[in-house]
Amino acid sequence: MKSLNKVQSHLIAECFNKLYIGGQFVDAIDEEKIPTYYPATGELLHEFPRGKANDVDAAIAAAEAAWAEGTWAGMSAAERAEIVIKMAQGIEDNIAMLAEIEAADVGKPYRQAAMTLGGAAGEGKYWCSLGKVLDAEQDVPVNSGGGEGGVPPAEWDVVYRRDPIGVIGLISAWNYPMNVAFRKVAPALVAGNCAILKPSEIAGLSCMFIGKLAQDAGIPPGVFNVVTGDRDAGAALAASPSVSMISFTGSTLTGSKIMGACAPKLSQVALELGGKSALVVFDDTDLDKAVETTMKGFLANGGQICTAHTRLVVQDSIEAPLLNKLKEELEKLPFCNDPITEKDRGDRAWEDGMTDVVQPVVCDSQHKKIMGFLHEAKAAGVEVLTGGDVPDEATVGNSGGYFIQPTVLINVERDADVWQKEVFGPVLSVRSFSTEDDAVLEANSTSFGLASTVMSSDPAKAMRVANRIRAGAVFATSTGEGLLAEHPAVSRGGFGFSGVGRELGIGGLHEYTELKSVNYTGFSLADAKNKHTG
Numbered sequence: 001m002k003s004l005n006k007v008q009s010h011l012i013a014e015c016f017n018k019l020y021i022g023g024q025f026v027d028a029i030d031e032e033k034i035p036t037y038y039p040a041t042g043e044l045l046h047e048f049p050r051g052k053a054n055d056v057d058a059a060i061a062a063a064e065a066a067w068a069e070g071t072w073a074g075m076s077a078a079e080r081a082e083i084v085i086k087m088a089q090g091i092e093d094n095i096a097m098l099a100e101i102e103a104a105d106v107g108k109p110y111r112q113a114a115m116t117l118g119g120a121a122g123e124g125k126y127w128c129s130l131g132k133v134l135d136a137e138q139d140v141p142v143n144s145g146g147g148e149g150g151v152p153p154a155e156w157d158v159v160y161r162r163d164p165i166g167v168i169g170l171i172s173a174w175n176y177p178m179n180v181a182f183r184k185v186a187p188a189l190v191a192g193n194c195a196i197l198k199p200s201e202i203a204g205l206s207c208m209f210i211g212k213l214a215q216d217a218g219i220p221p222g223v224f225n226v227v228t229g230d231r232d233a234g235a236a237l238a239a240s241p242s243v244s245m246i247s248f249t250g251s252t253l254t255g256s257k258i259m260g261a262c263a264p265k266l267s268q269v270a271l272e273l274g275g276k277s278a279l280v281v282f283d284d285t286d287l288d289k290a291v292e293t294t295m296k297g298f299l300a301n302g303g304q305i306c307t308a309h310t311r312l313v314v315q316d317s318i319e320a321p322l323l324n325k326l327k328e329e330l331e332k333l334p335f336c337n338d339p340i341t342e343k344d345r346g347d348r349a350w351e352d353g354m355t356d357v358v359q360p361v362v363c364d365s366q367h368k369k370i371m372g373f374l375h376e377a378k379a380a381g382v383e384v385l386t387g388g389d390v391p392d393e394a395t396v397g398n399s400g401g402y403f404i405q406p407t408v409l410i411n412v413e414r415d416a417d418v419w420q421k422e423v424f425g426p427v428l429s430v431r432s433f434s435t436e437d438d439a440v441l442e443a444n445s446t447s448f449g450l451a452s453t454v455m456s457s458d459p460a461k462a463m464r465v466a467n468r469i470r471a472g473a474v475f476a477t478s479t480g481e482g483l484l485a486e487h488p489a490v491s492r493g494g495f496g497f498s499g500v501g502r503e504l505g506i507g508g509l510h511e512y513t514e515l516k517s518v519n520y521t522g523f524s525l526a527d528a529k530n531k532h533t534g
């Protein structure tokens with residue numbers, strides 16, 4: 001395919017064929033490669049190094065040396081941010097190339113890839129702007145924290161500091177490769193850590209470019225490293241006694257394994273995991289808006305979003321008209337047969353509430369996994385309102401790609417796998433409710449708790465329900481506006497199976513620091529500072 005050749009020519013660059021360790025692009029110790037395929041056709045896209053435990057060890061050694069040398073941690077956060085911001089600018093300057101790569105690697109429409117890469121650059125700049133905020137948090141006097149009688153004795157000059165953690169591992173997922181990875185890289189570096197990034201083996205090509213961005217920005221050798229590889233490389237990173245924190249984005253199962261690997265050494269974890277978010281629609285909601293929001297919630301990025309709203313909880317009085325309209329709209333949606341060249345359409349979800357094209361899912365194994373859920377659901381008697389299968393070959397240009405019809409499953413039992421488990425594809429499960437209490441019960445009826453939305457034209461009702469939903473990010477809306485949107489200043493994260501810790505906002509930066517108190521007695525902090533600078 002012509003469009004694929006263009007991307008493949010970008011991938012000839014050194015950074016897409018080597019590991020980035022100690023400030024250099026180096027070959028992996030073994031010569032083994034990992035193939036990656038264009039999801040729209042199944043054609044071979046690229047082969048990149050399968051880094052192994054010995055490559056991970058080399059990267060850890062480079063990071064340890066940089067940490068021991070101390071220059072990076074010894075700079076102020078604002079000084080580090082001045083360097084890291086060049087990496088964010090590098091993303092912005094290379095959006096066209098990176099969007100082609102992500103379109104080819106993930107199968108998302110170019111238009112959507114370019115938009116979200118712009119978001120990664122903007123968010124990176126936000127993290128850098130927090131450098132001076134972090135500096136202002138150094139040597140801050142301890143106060144009562146708002147409690148009564150809790151002020152430390154007057155003869156203590158006790159202050160808080162926020163130290164970097166040390167050598168840390170960043171393990172990322174494939175659905176928004178650059179966004180997920182850079183959301184870790186930027187705060188980790190601004191906070192003063194030395195880091196090793198292990199991108200996803202399913203679609204992580206754009207992340208390999210972060211090594212080049214670090215090199216060009218002048219990040220000191222060893223402070224930032226990239227090792228591509230599969231789960232074994234991730235496991236080696238998580239288990240290393242030299243790694244003091246793992247920041248992970250991926251599935252709940254892997255998150256739990258990583259927590260287990262970190263337990264014996266009691267190292268920090270930040271885990272951004274899976275979700276099964278509910279969209280609760282009350283009968284006072286505008287029907288067209290409810291349908292648009294439902295489509296956007298479960299179909300954006302092909303349903304491959306941690307916060308995808310893959311459970312619809314609809315008030316019984318409007319269930320029939322809403323489902324009729326939803327079926328009608330879904331059956332009109334075209335498939336995206338060549339994401340790399342898809343520059344006009346493509347997941348308008350991010351802009352105006354529409355989902356206008358259906359992308360393939362990322363790879364053969366995900367395709368098989370999703371189809372497995374559908375076969376099992378159908379075998380168990382779950383009703384299919386629409387979809388439920390792969391599209392006709394002719395509909396998708398006889399492409400051989402990993403396409404699945406947008407699927408709506410209705411009257412789903414609460415204990416069914418398609419209600420309880422993350423499918424991570426274009427599949428929506430529906431249940432209805434009659435009372436407000438039932439709506440809350442349904443929304444909270446899984447072990448996940450990443451996001452959820454309540455739609456109603458009654459603000460008081462929306463607030464009552466939003467406050468009872470157990471999820472890290474809840475939207476209360478009459479229009480659906482803002483669904484799935486993120487702002488770098490708004491912290492998010494998971495309850496239950498959806499994770500540990502929070503990302504984004506100042507709290508997200510704090511995840512990459514250790515809070516420390518220093519108690520000066522016999523002399524004051526001011527004395528110490530005078531001696532230090534004098």
Ligand code: NAD
Pocket residue numbers: 171172173174175176180198199200201202229230231232233234235236238249250251252253254255257258272273274275305306307422424450498499
């Ligand atoms: P995954 O868990 O299969 O893999 C994620 C990463 O972990 C990959 O780099 C992989 O190589 C590595 N890995 C696998 N096994 C490992 C092990 N035992 N030890 C260490 N590393 C290991 O997830 P995925 O399929 O890449 O991503 C999809 C998942 O990510 C979904 O569950 C989605 O909800 C979740 N996700 C969550 C967020 C969030 O912010 N909460 C964002 C994006 C994606």
